[in-house]
Amino acid sequence: MTGAVHQASLAVRRMGIETQQEYVVYMHRDCHVCRAEGFEAQARVQLHLNARSIIATLNVVDPPLLELGVAGLSNSAWRALKPLHGDRITVSHAPTLDSMSQVRAKIYGHRLDAPALDSIIHDVAAGRYPGTHIAAFLSACAGGRMDLQETIDLTRAMVAAGDRLDWGHAPIADKHCVGGLPGNRTTPIVVSIIAAAGLTIPKTSSRAITSPAGTADVMETMTPVSLGIEQMRRVVQREGGCLVWGGALALSPADDMLIRVERPLDLDSDAQLVASVLSKKIAAGATHSVIDVPVGPTAKVRSVEDYQRLKELLEQVAQACGLNLQVVRTVGTQPVGRGIGPSLEALDVLAVLQGAAHAPVDLGVRAVALAGQLLEFCGHSGPGTGEAIAQRLLASGAAWAKFQAICEAQGGLREPTLSRLREPVLAQRDGLVHAIDSRRLARVAKLAGAPRAPAAGIKLHVRLGDRVEAGMPLFTLHAEAPGELAYALEYLAAHPVIDVGEPR
Template identity: 85%
Template sequence: MRNPRHRASLAVRRMGIETQQEYVVYMHRDCHVCRSEGFEAQTRVLISLNGRSIIATLNVVDPTLLELGEAALSNSAWRALAPAPGDRITISHAPTLDSMSQVRAKIYGHRLDASALDSIISDVAAGSYPGTHIAAFLSACAGGRMDLQETIDLTRAMLAAGKRLDWGHAPIADKHCVGGLPGNRTTPIVVSIITAAGLTMPKTSSRAITSPAGTADVIETMTPVALDLEQMRRVVQREGGCFVWGGSLALSPADDMLIRVERPLDLDSDAQLVASVLSKKIAAGATHSVIDVPVGPTAKVRSDADYECLKQMLEQVAQAFDLHLQVVRTDGTQPVGRGIGPSLEAHDVLAVLQRAERAPEDLSVRAVALAGQLLEFCGHSEPGTGVLVAQRLLDSGAAWAKFQAICKAQGGLREPQRARLREPVLAERDGMVREIDSRRLARVAKLAGAPKAPAAGLELHVKLGDRVERGMPLFTVHAEALGELDYAFDYLEAHPLIDVGDSR
């Protein structure tokens, strides 16, 4: 980035506001720098300190919050610049973003070539795009507006903007779910089975953005996940696998920023989903990946036609990068397991690995099926025998022993928390469970505090087809604060989650 033209400096302090990946600077309304540069609220500015620079969004604040001659930084901006006591920052206009002309071209229906996508993704990864610019890019690419070559070039651009791992041998196993189904926390179980079989599976996972829990959130209730690259390598070399939060490794920094904007907008962008998933698999060094795609009326993928389109795109893009890929259609008509929320899902995972009587059978069966397919896909097991091998590794305790060993190598295994407040929701009539709304279940779990409060969420007591009697608990809401419990029940009054009716 260029040096600022004006050298007027400002004292800097931390505002203590979390803005995730977007950098924000707060300046006094009457600040001399604001006046001389002509800055207004939402201006994009270049901030420099001791040879480091970031591009941030300006928020103008009232005099009571800041003194003249000082500026404040959001938490993310503070971490990026890391000021020392007494440091002063310089602020000037941000450089022009030439790549925005390519975004505007896409808005008007033009194709984006590899060079254009490289430029856009490079600027996104550098933090040069505010949320509005990212939203414009995502909107321009959504709804089937990206063809196959554009999707391949987008994947390649995301790879180029981050780091890539090389494990020096093959196969390197991987498993991923496209999401949209509460619970379904098969990944920790699959990794434990695969590594117990002697294969290498360095699993990187994401945190939740708008869902009640991501795999990294679930694992973090039991062991540290924010490992750096060298720590990750040591764990994998020792145990064959790991459970690491991908955000700590900078494997696909542009994708993390795109997802932050994409998920709340709920955009239909298969190209972005494919590029997001596959760029992270390739960057993590995977050679063989099984992709779980749940299909159901309230899942992310709702129809067989949508599944076939997504499957074809995943396979074609993976082929362009020599990634061996197997796409698996799974049942997405209802949640998997009992828990929805980090700690509750962790308890389900532990119950399956420990072969406890209370273990949710549907989670165990699905995890074993996916592990069996991955064992066969990597050439470890003969065709048709993978599920038997996976089940044997689970039943024998080998998978549980491997899970404990990986957690110990990452910093130790601890018991997930239990929520302080729990309140059941009871059936209002006799009948059969005819429908479960996965999206609304996820919404209630979030209103109850998940994932920020790891023990919060929702515990299911019924499945589709179960007979229930009036007064029986259908599910229990878990929360750490009364206010969040009230939020969840306010929503439940207007949005029924489980349909109980006649069996006819």
């Protein structure tokens, strides 16, 4: 028996290949384990090391990349198995994935009940679904193919698949934006105001999915955000709030797996959006959440009808899951602030918190309005008084002091870095700014390198209604690599993002 185990075992080597959350194992084409077990490229296999076990996708490689008798592990697989020097792994066929039959049923138009969704999400969270399977599930549920009860059951399944925090008191405040509006980085300001008011607001945020920056990306230019649950608890107990990356926590872990596949597919269905947002609120222990939904012609939510449908779905699912929710419609006709991209948005946030003369007024006004609504919603202030209280906390410097304290508790506050390369984009004619395409601006910022290069992005110089003259800069591109700067400029040549014309 010992010999048989030895024959199926392999030495391990870290390949240094980043596959994000998907586990990948690399094996020699003539590996005795591959031949004995009949493994082929892209097979799903189970890797065992001591008490740890993961499901991985097999990639077959030719010499000299790997020698016989050695299994190469992707970075994510290495982190999960934690091999020590001299350790050997055993490899076997992955167990049958019974929940895929439910995904196939959904593809053919059948409903998914609560047990089916529990089974699918449990397997996703356990890492048993490769990207292809997750893509199939997301596609089967997109385009309005999930009804209300399915969305409720999906939300509950995502909460049940991970940890759930309990802060021992109420209210626990939360604020979230559904996204789609570049530069709308109100969350760090709102968290600072709410915590300065004495409420508890343990804010977990995502990295960018389809945008040039997520709140976690922006905060990471100023302070560590990859905190564990116990670190997060200490920060919240000390300062009343935090601003951390949710992906470093085991709160709704299946959502992070789904987001990884949503990003390249650019899928963001209402049901998945609602389940993603609300599962993380519930898992983080929130009792009262204000959701910002910008509405505009080039925002994620483009019409009042789309807003109303999303609002009703959010409210119905939240009520079924026991979360107090207030959905707020905000104007989404143009970007907020001046910066688009992690560092540039962080500089806007700092300017507002510090009360700087050059701070973008619209970002501060939005943040104060949302903080005021959250103060009232949590019962901390009377009807109609929350905004004035929020404004006082911001203007007095209390919110700035709280932001600094939160960052120090998370590991220190640092200044965001600026880009090496900058290229102004000039107006081609005199006139008024009639329209700003938020979607195209976001794409340009991503082509320039954001959010992977934190200093990359766009700094806006104009707003709707501004009068400009030919040769004036409309915005400045920021990049870290010449190739990315050229790529963004090439896109702009064929896709104008700011409409300048005669007065209407």
